[in-house]
Amino acid sequence: MSSQFFCGVDLAKHHFSLHAVDDRGKVILHKSVSRAKLLTTLANMPAMRIGIEACSGAHYWARAFTQLGHDTRIMAAKYVSPYRTKGKNDLNDAIALCEAVQRPNTRFVPVKSPWRQAILAAIGKGEQFDAGRDFAAWLGLVPKQYSTGGKPRLGRMSKRGDKYLRTLLVHGARAVITNLGEKQDRLSTWGRSVLERRGMNRAIVALAAKNARINWALLHNQTEYQDYAA
Template sequence: MSLIKAIGIDLAKSVFSIHGVDSHDKCQLRKTVKRNKLLAEVAKLPACIIGMEACSGAHYWAREFTKLGHEVRIMASKFVIPYRQNEKNDANDAEAICEAVSRPKTRFVTIKSDEQQAVLCLHRIRQGAIKDRTALINRLRGLLAEFGIVMPKGRYPAQHAISGILEDGENNLPMLARELLSDLWQDIKALNQQILKHDRKLYQLANQMNAARRLMTIPGVGEITATAVVATVSDAKDFDTSRAFSAWIGLVPRQYTTGGQVKLGRISKRGEKHIRTSLIHGARAVMANCKNKTDRTSLWVKDLIERRGFKRATVALAAKNARLIWALLRSKNEYQIDYVK
């Protein structure tokens, strides 16, 4: 068997397909192994390039394969699909991964450490709890509407009014419904406590991370945004420019250019939804408090609001903050108001 140059592994829960090629791109390895034998199989191979699609477990396997001396590259599935031949199956997917991993223009995902994934785990659990709380409030609102009781709009006004509605004995709410809706209200309060616990943990982590503390010097970047960025981006040098970083978050216009005619649309909304949402929320908070400020950013924001409207200005400020985040991660400096190069 010739020396293997690169292999592609199609990750799964129990059974993994492997496809390997030599320096002449000829197939030298094509087999299927079970999960408990994958590490042993890869350990037999000489040091080579290993390609995998970004999916659940990819970063774990990447760390394990790196310990064995291999160069591991993780890529998005959209870069693999064009290289798949014939029908979709595990063997053809592994072959396509092996082909895509050796292409010079394929972009790869930086391998995350255990600590980074632990922080992201906290973010995902917090997001899930917020989603569950919203669902419960909407459920409570809908069920009360069946009895002609309308809750106020907004999370805070709604939660403030729930106790009074359930304790009001003159609203003709049946006892069974009152008991069931009270249980829902207890679940909402439990989720409030759970989310508060997660927030406090994020604040604690943010103060322990040097990079996160630097990012929090940017107006509109708080503990949630800073910890999410640090846990997701291993090295800012993976992005050539600040615009590339902003595009990865999905804050640049979608482009459709042909025949020399440039057409820019709305933001692409690709990439990291959680970071993009946090940046936009932070930008909205900054804009709400910039009326009486005279620094360069506040003056720029106020002028932009007059010319383009509040929502477009919000996205523009979020994109600006994304570029500042990239710059601070690269330079390891702190944000300076009215900085002049």
């Protein structure tokens, strides 16, 4: 039966402390490394369950460690502190993280993608918007409205709100719309229909707005994306 390995990594700005053990508690790594050597050090280790404490850079490092083949877990500080048995320093913190990541009662924070982090930074859980369309409007992905002859008319999209998020959504939508081909999934069928009726630019904006509403719903309901709903 193959051994399982566990590691705690104390994240810092310039130097990182690591403590790793096998499933019998034997120490296989206990040292501090520079930022430049961190990924190389972990790349040369066997696949491990790595524990890190939640902080501003935790999701970035979790994604990087996972790409190296490790099972990376982010933990709140309250789950780590009970396992700190000696004075507080970086190596002792790494030992505590290594202990905490092995415990069955430890709860872990889901690792977030860069996009999800950007959305959370901008809107939190979406409480300030009553509906997904409000979020799309805040991003400037809905058309301006004006009246002529007593009838409401729709103009170009407003382009107000967070430019960076709007740009990401539009570029992502453009990549999808320009590569529809003959795909028959619901997203492609919907996108092709809008493209045929409204043209390229409007189809791109329509998909960007739809994706904004989907993202709001995921954040508001605290759920994960499962399947595209046309």
